[in-house]
Amino acid sequence: MIGVDWGTSNFRAYRLAPDGAILERRAAPRGILQVAGRQFAETLRGEIGDWLDGGEDRVLLCGMIGSRQGWQEAAYVPCPAGIAELAGAIVAVPFEGARVRLVAGVSAQDQEGVPDVMRGEETKIVGLAPHFGGGGLVCLPGTHSKWVTCRDGRMMGFATHMSGEVFGVLREHSILGRMMRQGPTDWAAFDLGFARAGDPGGWLHHLFGVRTLGLAGRLDEAAAASYLSGLLIGHEVRAELPEPAVVHLLGEPRLTEQYARAIEGMGGRVRLGDEDAAAQGLAAIGARVDWSR
Amino acid sequence: MIGVDWGTSNFRAYRLAPDGAILERRAAPRGILQVAGRQFAETLRGEIGDWLDGGEDRVLLCGMIGSRQGWQEAAYVPCPAGIAELAGAIVAVPFEGARVRLVAGVSAQDQEGVPDVMRGEETKIVGLAPHFGGGGLVCLPGTHSKWVTCRDGRMMGFATHMSGEVFGVLREHSILGRMMRQGPTDWAAFDLGFARAGDPGGWLHHLFGVRTLGLAGRLDEAAAASYLSGLLIGHEVRAELPEPAVVHLLGEPRLTEQYARAIEGMGGRVRLGDEDAAAQGLAAIGARVDWSR
Numbered sequence: 086m087i088g089v090d091w092g093t094s095n096f097r098a099y100r101l102a103p104d105g106a107i108l109e110r111r112a113a114p115r116g117i118l119q120v121a122g123r124q125f126a127e128t129l130r131g132e133i134g135d136w137l138d139g140g141e142d143r144v145l146l147c148g149m150i151g152s153r154q155g156w157q158e159a160a161y162v163p164c165p166a167g168i169a170e171l172a173g174a175i176v177a178v179p180f181e182g183a184r185v186r187l188v189a190g191v192s193a194q195d196q197e198g199v200p201d202v203m204r205g206e207e208t209k210i211v212g213l214a215p216h217f218g219g220g221g222l223v224c225l226p227g228t229h230s231k232w233v234t235c236r237d238g239r240m241m242g243f244a245t246h247m248s249g250e251v252f253g254v255l256r257e258h259s260i261l262g263r264m265m266r267q268g269p270t271d272w273a274a275f276d277l278g279f280a281r282a283g284d285p286g287g288w289l290h291h292l293f294g295v296r297t298l299g300l301a302g303r304l305d306e307a308a309a310a311s312y313l314s315g316l317l318i319g320h321e322v323r324a325e326l327p328e329p330a331v332v333h334l335l336g337e338p339r340l341t342e343q344y345a346r347a348i349e350g351m352g353g354r355v356r357l358g359d360e361d362a363a364a365q366g367l368a369a370i371g372a373r374v375d376w377s378r
Numbered sequence: 379m380i381g382v383d384w385g386t387s388n389f390r391a392y393r394l395a396p397d398g399a400i401l402e403r404r405a406a407p408r409g410i411l412q413v414a415g416r417q418f419a420e421t422l423r424g425e426i427g428d429w430l431d432g433g434e435d436r437v438l439l440c441g442m443i444g445s446r447q448g449w450q451e452a453a454y455v456p457c458p459a460g461i462a463e464l465a466g467a468i469v470a471v472p473f474e475g476a477r478v479r480l481v482a483g484v485s486a487q488d489q490e491g492v493p494d495v496m497r498g499e500e501t502k503i504v505g506l507a508p509h510f511g512g513g514g515l516v517c518l519p520g521t522h523s524k525w526v527t528c529r530d531g532r533m534m535g536f537a538t539h540m541s542g543e544v545f546g547v548l549r550e551h552s553i554l555g556r557m558m559r560q561g562p563t564d565w566a567a568f569d570l571g572f573a574r575a576g577d578p579g580g581w582l583h584h585l586f587g588v589r590t591l592g593l594a595g596r597l598d599e600a601a602a603a604s605y606l607s608g609l610l611i612g613h614e615v616r617a618e619l620p621e622p623a624v625v626h627l628l629g630e631p632r633l634t635e636q637y638a639r640a641i642e643g644m645g646g647r648v649r650l651g652d653e654d655a656a657a658q659g660l661a662a663i664g665a666r667v668d669w670s671r
Contacts, residue, residue, distance in 0.1 A: 197577050200590045229586060245590075246582035250552055258547045259540075284490050287617025288581050289539035289610065293522060297493040297538075317582065324580025 086143035087136055088367025089129070091150035092116050092205055097363065098133050100141065105368035107361060109136070117155045125156040126180055137183050144180070145371045147188035147363065148205035151176065161192035161202055167239030168211050172373035184376055188367070193242045201245050205363075206231045209335060212366030213358045214238040223333045223358075224325070224348075226318075226340040228253070232325045246321040249340075252313060261292065261313065264299040266306040270343060274308035278315025279347055288320055314343055322347040329353045335362055379436035380429055381660025382422070384443035385409050385498055390656065391426050393434065398661035400654060402429070410448045418449040419473055430476050437473070438664045440481040440656065441498035444469065454485035454495055460532030461504050465666035477669055481660075486535045494538050498656075499524045502628060505659030506651045507531040516626045516651075517618070517641075519611075519633040521546070525618045539614040542633075545606060554585065554606065557592040559599040563636060567601035571608025572640055581613055607636055615640040622646045628655055 090097040094116035100109040113132055120128050129144070130137070137144075151159035159176040174189040190204030206225050210233055213223065219238030225231045228249040234241045256262040281291050295313050298304035304312055322344070326332070332348050334341050335358030345355040359365065383390040387409035393402040406425055413421050422437070423430070430437075444452035452469040467482040483497030499518050503526055506516065512531030518524045521542040527534045549555040574584050588606050591597035597605055615637070619625070625641050627634050628651030638648040652658065 195577075195579060195583075197574075197579075199574070199577075199587045200594045200596075201586065202590055202593065230582075244579060244583045245586040246580065247552075247585045248582050251548075251582060251585065254547045254551045255544075258551045259543055281490075281492070284488075284492075285617070286488060286490075286537060287539065287613055289523075289541050289544060289614050290488075290537045290617060292540045292544065293494065293538040294492045297495055300495065301493045303493075320580060321582050324578070324583060 086145060086368070086371045087133060087141050088364055088371060089133070089144065089146045089150075090148050090205065090208070090363040090367070091146050091155075092148040093118050096128070096132060098136075099364040099367065100136050101364065101368045101371070103372075105365055105372070107364050110364070117149050117152075123156070125150065129180070129185070142183045143371065143376055144183050144185045145175075145188060145367050145374065146185065147208040147367060151187040151189060152204055157187065159187040159189040161190045162207075164191060164193040164243070165236075165239045165241050166191045166207065167237070168369055168373055170239075171207060171211065172370050175370075175374050177378070186374060186376075188370060191240055191243075193240075195242070195244060201243060203231055203243060203245070206233070207240065208366035208370065209358075209362040210235065210240060210366070211238075211369050212362035212364065213333065213335060216359060217333050217356060221333060222325075222330050223335065224344060226334070226336045226344045230321060244325065246324070248317045248321045252317055255292070255313065256310060261295045261309070264296065264306055265309045265313070267310055268307050270314070270339070271308045271311040272346070274304065274311040275315035275343065275346065276350070278312035278317075279319035279350055282316050282319025282323055291316055315347070318343055318347045319350075322351055326351045326353050331356060333358055335360075379438060379661070379664045380426060380434050381657055381664060382426070382437065382439045382443075383441050383498065383501070383656040383660070384439050384448075385441040386411050389421070389425060391429075392657040392660065393429050394657065394661045394664070396665075398658055398665070400657050403657070410442050410445075416449070418443065422473070422478070435476045436664065436669055437476050437478045438468075438481060438660050438667065439478065440501040440660060444480040444482060445497055450480065452480040452482040454483045455500075457484060457486040457536070458529075458532045458534050459484045459500065460530070461662055461666055463532075464500060464504065465663050468663075468667050470671070479667060479669075481663060484533055484536075486533075488535070488537060494536060496524050496536060496538070499526070500533065501659035501663065502651075502655040503528065503533060503659070504531075504662050505655035505657065506626065506628060509652060510626050510649060514626060515618075515623050516628065517637060519627070519629040519637045523614060537618065539617070541610045541614045545610055548585070548606065549603060554588045554602070557589065557599055558602045558606070560603060561600050563607070563632070564601045564604040565639070567597065567604040568608035568636065568639065569643070571605035572612035572643055575609050575612025575616055584609055608640070611636055611640045612643075615644055619644045619646050624649060626651055628653075
């Protein structure tokens with residue numbers, strides 16, 4: 086079968102063996118926001134038409150392609166949710182010459198009844214689960230970071246933190262960004278920001294400190310972005326780890342390094358997930374799908 | 379004398395009697411960011427030249443005009459600071475035909491040694507102080523809200539919260555803004571956001587709830603902005619009012635209404651400050667300045 090992790094910014098396709106091994110892979114900057122006029126079928130054929138011509142006729146897609154802004158909306162599956170619930174909630178989309186199916190997203194409610202949603206991460210967690218015994222805490226840092234509690238390979242609940250997006254809008258559009266230069270992580274500044282998150286005074290006050298430390302000459306332009314990262318990730322990790330725990334971490338290297346530092350700073354331990362988790366999840370769900378429907 | 383509250387966006391001038399009474403006032407959208415080529419002297423003459431021609435020759439300016447981006451930088455006076463310290467730290471700027479002076483900003487450090495700064499608010503507090511006996515907690519909500527602890531008419535310390543700016547960048551530039559329509563405050567939504575700030579989970583998670591409540595049909599576009607205001611102001615007020623207190627509140631009506639609701643929601647009591655506090659502060663400081671220097 087073919088598995089595709091089709092998100093907002095990227096298209097990542099895998100040709101998968103029956104045992105889930107990755108036979109071939111390709112990626113393109115063809116996220117759903119880059120597909121003009123909702124030409125999703127044409128885009129799919131353009132990217133992997135040769136695989137289809139070669140005889141593959143099962144295609145499973147996960148990610149924002151299954152959202153309202155994507156090809157077709159695949160309604161969220163509520164927690165608790167695992168591979169069986171996801172395989173049972175697959176949505177078919179019309180496509181000439183192959184069976185194309187969408188993986189649904191997953192929803193949750195926190196204890197106060199506020200809803201939460203994910204789309205794409207559920208497939209990575211399914212792919213990751215066998216590697217960590219299916220129980221524990223998983224963190225997928227990113228624009229909207231997910232913290233997922235798993236048991237017996239199923240997602241029991243989760244919380245989203247907007248840290249990545251808040252970092253981006255503050256850097257690009259707020260007064261804090263005027264004093265920032267991008268570069269590799271400055272770990273001393275990151276640690277200062279992380280420690281600051283544990284101070285009293287509140288986060289809206291902590292944010293202003295990025296500016297005043299700069300004005301006072303105590304944080305230079307190269308360090309300010311790392312300080313802000315440490316501050317935001319510090320607030321996130323403190324909220325999710327009131328007590329030290331093992332965290333299964335999956336994401337881009339720059340982010341997982343920063344999150345690992347923060348998690349370890351709270352006394353937690355980190356296990357890094359396999360970067361091919363999405364492919365493994367697509368293979369695992371695909372093996373359980375009733376492709377005749 | 380003439381007093382001018384010259385901020386980032388606005389220019390507000392007052393012709394003041396020796397007893398501090400406002401004889402005449404005018405305002406223009408000529409904040410320092412609107413003055414091209416740093417033509418501050420020319421702008422001042424353009425706005426109040428007729429007052430100068432009429433015989434006034436003392437002009438006291440407060441606000442961002444005294445910042446690095448303004449006419450000339452007037453170094454911050456450290457807390458504790460009151461009228462005497464501010465009158466003693468006045469900075470003269472060259473101007474043909476009148477004595478023009480700048481009020482300095484004020485700086486503080488919190489208990490963790492992180493610096494904080496204000497510029498313009500110190501003058502309002504000096505103007506406000508006689509009305510509240512000079513002791514207590516003052517809140518000036520805005521882009522960068524200030525919470526100031528006063529004793530005997532002096533500022534002992536303060537904290538800035540970036541609530542106004544964070545609200546703006548999230549509304550204009552984040553995914554949360556896509557589901558927002560501006561309008562009058564929806565108090566039911568504001569109260570929900572305010573209550574949410576008291577929940578566990580962390581603010582970066584609370585922010586995502588603005589989106590998910592919208593997706594779930596539980597927060598419409600007209601209510602989402604009020605919910606976000608309640609959430610941000612809720613976080614701010616909770617950090618500043620661990621115990622109920624009387625808060626002297628000074629700012630624009632829309633904001634002071636929202637802050638009053640949040641302060642009262644925490645069991646605090648509100649006293650509204652006089653909107654002419656800046657003029658009163660300029661008059662009071664001007665009366666103490668040694669204009670011969």
